[in-house]
Amino acid sequence: MSETxxxxxxxxxxxxxxxxxxxxxxxxPYRLILTVHGTGRLGGCSPDHxxxxxxxxxxxxxxxxxxxxxxxxxxxxxxxxxxxxLEVLVDDDESVAARRLAIAxxxxxxxxLGRLP
Numbered sequence: 001m002s003e004t005x006x007x008x009x010x011x012x013x014x015x016x017x018x019x020x021x022x023x024x025x026x027x028x029p030y031r032l033i034l035t036v037h038g039t040g041r042l043g044g045c046s047p048d049h050x051x052x053x054x055x056x057x058x059x060x061x062x063x064x065x066x067x068x069x070x071x072x073x074x075x076x077x078x079x080x081x082x083x084x085x086l087e088v089l090v091d092d093d094e095s096v097a098a099r100r101l102a103i104a105x106x107x108x109x110x111x112x113l114g115r116l117p
Contacts, residue, residue: 007033009067013056019047021056034059081109 007025011033014022020035036056038047 007031010064011060013053013060016049016053021052023056023060081105 008027010026011023012026012030014024014030014032016022020037022035023033025031025033036052036059038049038052
């Protein structure tokens with residue numbers, strides 16, 4: 001099975017507009033990759049520009065930090081984290097708080113894989 005290719009790194013934060021911030025390739029021709037929209041409330045409130053900017057910067061930083069990494073491997077590691085957390089839950093006779101933490105860690109890892117809503 002062939003892996004879908006994504007836009008090449010590095011990415012950069014592009015221009016900011018009234019309701020969105022662009023993320024684009026950092027090398028010419030600076031193709032648009034995606035837009036980050038504001039988080040204003042329904043009913044006509046203007047978007048929070050600080051939040052838009054922070055979200056765009058976070059996305060760019062994460063993508064650039066993951067350059068060259070195998071996405072499938074990262075997803076597999078998340079599944080392994082979930083399984084380990086569940087093993088802790090089953091195998092160890094720990095406190096209720098430790099069991100709840102193990103369940104939360106397992107759920108988080110499974111959500112990151114899209115296996116839980």
